[in-house]
Amino acid sequence: MSRQPPTAPRPALIGKVLMRCAGQCAVCRAWSDRTVCAGCLDLYARPQPRCWTCAAKLPPGLTGHARPQCGRCLADPPPLDRAVAAVDYRFPWDGLLQQFKYRQALDLRESLLERLASALxxxxAPEPDWLLAVPLSAERLRERGYNQSHELARALARRRGLRCDPGLLLRVRHNAPQAGLKLDARAANVRGVFAVEPLRAAQLRGTRVALLDDVMTSGTTLFELARVLLDAGVMSVQAWVIARTPAD
Incomplete structure (x- = not known):
């Protein structure tokens, strides 16, 4: 039987106070009725031309192409039909995502989702049948207390009327963190890590799936999950992420 992610715990009161005061922008601390004020959004969330299949930032001159791709994707096409990233993984989004991921800053969720919804x-981006989060291992769930990607996925799925079920994708073994590994090592590190819940595979067969993660770095995790889904009979797979790091 598949393990359901635990309900996200509420941040401790002292943590909320230290992270940001109510009514202030989480970035510049100006008084604002939004978690990230309009001025900071204008400065740090401007749209960027991106690769169609890995969301890496592209030079402005490629924006005229119908489906622009980076050199890496042209040489070795990934198993994604589309990749969409809301922002670059740099100030202030890197810090905000770290707070959301590791410090239970759930008050940032709506601002992050607003950026992703605008980018989509x-x-x-075509609407999928399913919106599924990248699953965590049991060890990582115990360590963090919740799956940050599932918190984003279920809220966005509710907004867009999509199906979202944390029990459909499994992380069948615990693997080392991807950070710090070279590209080839990252691909090997996630190989064989994911699976579709075998008793429920029929629910995904013939459907369109969007995978949601908070940050996309090399793309190897999302590519591996996409391959698993396609092997299970899914028709097409997209990747929706809040932030994209610079291409390696």
């Missing part, structure tokens, strides 16, 4: 609408 601007990109014209």
């Amino acid at each position: 609408d601007a990109a014209g």
Whole structure:
């Protein structure tokens, strides 16, 4: 039987106070009725031309292409039909995502989702049948207390009327963190890590899936999950992420 992610714990009161005071922008601390104020969004969340299949930032001159791709994706196409990233993984989003991921800063969720929703609408990304989060291992769940990607996925799925079920994708073994590994080592590190819940595979067969993660670095985790889904009979797979790091 698949393990259900635990309900996200509420941040401790002292943590909330230290992270940000109510009514202030989480970035510049100006008084604001939003977690990230309009001025900071204008400065740090401007749309960027991105690769169609890995969301890496592209030079502005490629924006005229119908489906622009980076050199890496042209040489070795990934198993994604589309990849959409809301922002670059740099100030202030890197710090905000770290707070959301490791410090239970759930008050940042709506601002992060607003950025992703805007990027999806601007990109014209097709609506999938399922929106599924990248699963965590049991060890990582115990360590963090909740799956940050599932917290984002279930809220976005509710907004867009999509199906979202944390029991459909499994992380069948605990693997080392991807950070710090070279590209080849990252691919080997996630090989064989994921699976579709065998008793429920029929629910995904013939459907379109979007995978949601907070940060996309090399893409190897999302690519491996996409391959697993395609092997299980899924028709197409997209990747939706809050932030994309610079291409390696």
